[in-house]
Amino acid sequence: MARQIDYKSTLTVAADGHEDPYLRPSFSLGNRLLRLVWNITWLLLYRTSPRPFHAWRSMLLRLFGAKVGPNCHFYPGSKVWAPWNFVCGEQCTLGDGSEVYNPSVITFAEHVIVSQQGYICGATHDYDDRHFPLLSYRMHFGAYSWICARANVSPGVNVGEGAVLGLASTATRDLEAWGVYAGSPAVKVKDRRNFLHEVK
Template sequence: MPKPVHYNAAEHISSDTAADPYQRPAFPLRDRIRRQLWNICWTLLYRTSPRPLHGWRSLLLQLFGATMGPNCHFYPKSRVWAPWNLVCADQVTAADGAEIYNPAPVTFGSHAILSQDSYICGATHDYDDAAFPLLAYAMSFGAYSWICARASVAPGVKVGEGAVLGLGSVATRNLEPWTIYAGAPAVRLKERRRHEQSSSEPA
């Protein structure tokens, strides 16, 4: 079953913007301006903030439209491409170097963790279309899921509650709840012991 596309640049960007489709912007001007303002904020206020000031960084993300639950820990070197497409429950962690490329909404459940240099890729391009338009996908990460250091999650992949993606692994398909995956592409290794405080419903 194909993944539903949340945003297709071909539906939003006129072909009149450039004769060569590779020179057309992927997003409308308003969105590009908003991202530039966020980049300035990240450089001057977010990136330079002391490590313990998680509340300050959550506030900055919220000012740009993010939904942040209590006690989220986003470290100074973490990157969020579009805060207005970020939804976090409580105690979500993004370590230094973790990057969330989210042209479409990305949702994190309670206690979800992104370790150092992990990468969440929320978009790709339609390589079968001569115009090569950007395609963005909504993504979700269940409560207590863990994306380990230097692991990557491909566009449109859903990570179930309690799922673990191992060190340096690449998830190209949905990860089942309370299951451990590793490899490139990631394959199922074994089940993970469920936490008593977790919900019974998968993400």
């Protein structure tokens, strides 16, 4: 299924007299100011908080518009680029050094894990357009999916329920539910036991 562009900067932000398209901002002034306030908050209150203070960090994300379920574990070295575009079910985890770059809405179902230094990339640029506009995509991570340490998820890639992206791998295409993927670009190497839908 083709990826659907959710946001294109040249359709939203005026050129403001910039002759060089590479100097043109990708986001509105209001967006940039809100991110400045969030970055200061992250630096002073989120990043410096003690490791066990998961509820505190969840509260800070909610103050900036994130929809966060109960019992989430966001470690102090994790970062969400735009909390107002973050929707997260219960018992999700962002490990230290992990980052969610989300100019468009990124949704985690329950029990999603992004391990240390995992990177979720929600945007890219149209390199065939001389204006080099930013393009961002909505993305969804199914319940019980796991992005292992130092793994990367490319813009517009959706991760199925229970899927695993292995250590330092890069997902460039959607990951099927309950599949285990490895490599760069990641390929399916095996199936994961579907413990949610087993007949008891």
